Amino acid sequence: MTAHRDTEVAVIGAGYAGLTAAAAIADAGHDVLVLEARQRVGGRVWTLDADGVPLDMGGMWVGAGHMRFRALLDRFGIATYPTPATGSADWWDERAARLRRARPxxxxxxxxxxxxxxxxxxxxxxxxxxxxxxxxxxxxxxxxxxxxxxxxxxxxxxxxxxxxxxxxxxxxxxxxxxxxxxxxxxxxxxxxxxxxxxxGGAEEGADQDLVVGGADGAARRLADLLGDRVCLGAAVREIHHGEAGVALTGDGVRVRARRVVVALPPPQVAAIRWTPALPAWRRSLVERVPMGSVTKLMAVYGRPFWRDAGWSGEVLDAAGPVSSLFDVSPPGGPAVLASLTCGAKSRELSALSPGQRRRRIIDAMVRWLGPEATTPLHVADVSWEDEEFSRGGYAGVPWPGTLVPSARLAAPIGRVHFAGTETATRSNGYIDGAIASGERAAAEVLALLN
Ligand SMILES: Cc1cc2nc3c(=O)[nH]c(=O)nc-3n(C[C@H](O)[C@H](O)[C@H](O)COP(=O)(O)OP(=O)(O)OC[C@H]3O[C@@H](n4cnc5c(N)ncnc54)[C@H](O)[C@@H]3O)c2cc1C
Structure with missing residues (x-):
């Protein structure tokens, strides 16, 4: 059955960008409705619970200069902790088949x-x-x-x-x-x-801190504040927009609104049926910012055994099929490793069966750190290019020849406004940029509603 809803402002996407925009519009006393395709909020930030151990399968680090993300975490009393091994990456020497210290x-x-x-x-x-x-x-x-x-x-x-x-x-x-x-x-x-x-590997860098309890905590808190104004499982398929307002058709829902904030990565904007069609310049722009590719695996161990041998837990492997590893263990808590592999190597991993993919990443970790890496207590992995409503990560990467498209991706079209980390000039591609874009889009909408 299709539900019909009217609202002042519809927001498409409950990632950090959409939730920030919606919360600001609601705080200003306006009626808002968020339509989210998945059965969860957070988008490219997704914290799994492994028997009480939070595993960040998407975005996780808080950069030194990410003041908007820090402010949001402070608002909800969510603490951060320093990334354990920043600045001390080891590297895999494939010729000698052994791990070595980075000097420097x-x-x-x-x-x-x-x-x-x-x-x-x-x-x-x-x-x-x-x-x-x-x-x-x-x-x-x-x-x-x-x-x-x-x-x-x-x-x-x-x-x-x-x-x-x-x-x-x-x-x-x-x-x-x-x-x-x-x-x-x-x-x-x-x-x-x-x-x-x-x-990475520098103090005051983009991987300076991690979030206690997982990086999607603040997104869930924003969604709690919005309550039933967040509609899950409601992928928007069509947008009709004109001078009188906007009409959205989603899975199980039709919405009429005065304005809409589209808080999606560029390929998801392109996947929607637009009436009237997006202007040609805009369509070609969103098509020229495809997503990058990333596969991430999180593994929990009884103790940080790699430290016994003096390894940092941070590994770079330039030649192998799996690229990197990071120690993300909370202080005094369980031992947690995160492996990231990007670009063509990620696409190769995503072409494997889920079991083979996991095995290949764990095999690399065993090669780097020894047999104790073989059997994590918990393990989870995801190839983000397989995620229908992200189609990749960390973010959209403009084709050469596109200039820096953030400002043009942010430009509103009539009653349609745009948010999402790809529209941010600063912290583009980061959670912080998503939040900044949500604040900017909300300010745009509020100026027009008032
Ligand atoms: C593996 C990985 C690691 C990363 N690491 C970091 C990090 O350490 N630090 C950092 O700052 N950033 C990191 N990032 C990037 C960061 O996660 C993103 O920049 C940020 O989360 C983007 O937020 P957003 O709100 O702009 O978009 P999204 O989070 O993508 O939100 C868009 C939302 O829209 C929904 N949606 C899509 N299509 C539709 C539709 N048709 N109708 C309705 N809803 C729809 C999606 O389900 C999603 O919830 C990482 C990303 C990945 C994937």
Whole structure:
């Protein structure tokens, strides 16, 4: 049976962007209704409960500069704890088939001099990139037509050191570097205040802290405040919009509203049937920001056995089928490891059966840390490209030649407003950017309703 609802503002998507927008609109005294496709809120942030141990299957870290996310956590009294091993990654030496300490970079000592000039060059480029408007960098158009893969081949001609840098950057962008422009990379580096702060392994970086109880706690608290104004299992399939208002058709629900906030990643915007159709420039823009690919596995152990042998639990494997590992254990709590694999390697993992995929990741962990990794107490994994309502992660990655699309993706069309981390100029791709975009979209709508 189809339910009919009227509201002032409809919000599509109950990720951090949609929930933030809806809560701000409701706080201002307006009627709001959130339509969420899944049977849960949080979107790309999803905390599973493994016998009382929270496992973050999606977004988890709170970056040093992520002040909006921190403010939201503070609002609900949710604490953070420092990531245990930040700054001390070990790396897998596939030639010697053994783990090694990073001194100071995760590669052989002889390779470091080949990498340092490229890092210095990126730092130089960062200083010429305004973090709020990276598209205004003097060389923005040239960087936009140049892929990171092309640039790295020029700056690091030797394959082995280049492979380590590539592998690290794929983990940050979640896409192959032949599909990422230098401008996108520079926007990311400028936003984080430096390359090392963005790619991890640095204090005051993007992986500084973790959330006690899991990263979706604040999303669930926002949904609690909204109560029955959040409608789950209601994927929106059609949007009719015009001067008189908007009409949405979703699974089991039809909604009429004065305005709508579409808080979805770009491919999900493109998947909706629009009447009238999205303007051509806008359709081609959302189609040029496909999602990256990421597979994540979380494993719980009785104790942090890797520390006995002096390993940090943070591993980078540039050549293997599984890319990385992070110690995310809460202080005094259970021992928890998170493995992330991105880009083409993630797509290879997602092509396996769920059992084979899990086995392959655990096998890599055994190779890195020894046989004690074989049998976690709990384990869960997800390839985000298989998730119908995300189609990938961490975020949309603009094609080279698209410039930095955040401001254009945020532009409203009549009564339709847009949120979502991909529309954020700062913290783009992060939870913090999703929250910022929700606040911005709510302010836009409130200015017009009032
Ligand atoms: C594996 C992984 C690791 C990550 N790590 C981090 C991290 O450590 N730190 C960090 O800050 N960020 C991280 N991110 C990114 C972060 O999770 C996202 O930037 C953020 O959650 C995006 O929020 P959003 O509200 O913009 O979009 P989403 O969370 O994608 O919300 C969109 C919502 O819309 C729903 N939806 C989709 N289509 C429809 C439809 N047709 N009708 C109705 N509803 C629909 C979806 O189900 C979803 O709930 C990670 C992401 C992934 C996948």
């Amino acid at each position: 970079l995760p590669m052989p000592a002889w390779a470091i001099p080949f990498v340092l000039p490229a890092m210095a060059r990126i730092e130089h480029m960062r200083r010429r990139t305004p973090p709020d408007q990276p598209w205004r960098a003097p060389a923005a158009e040239r960087w936009d037509s140049l892929t990171v893969a092309q640039w790295l081949r020029r700056w690091i001609p030797l394959r082995r050191p280049r492979q380590v840098v590539e592998s690290t950057l794929v983990l940050s962008t979640c896409e192959e570097l032949s599909r990422v422009s230098m401008l996108t990379l520079m926007a990311f580096v400028a936003d984080n205040g430096g390359l090392m702060r963005g790619v």
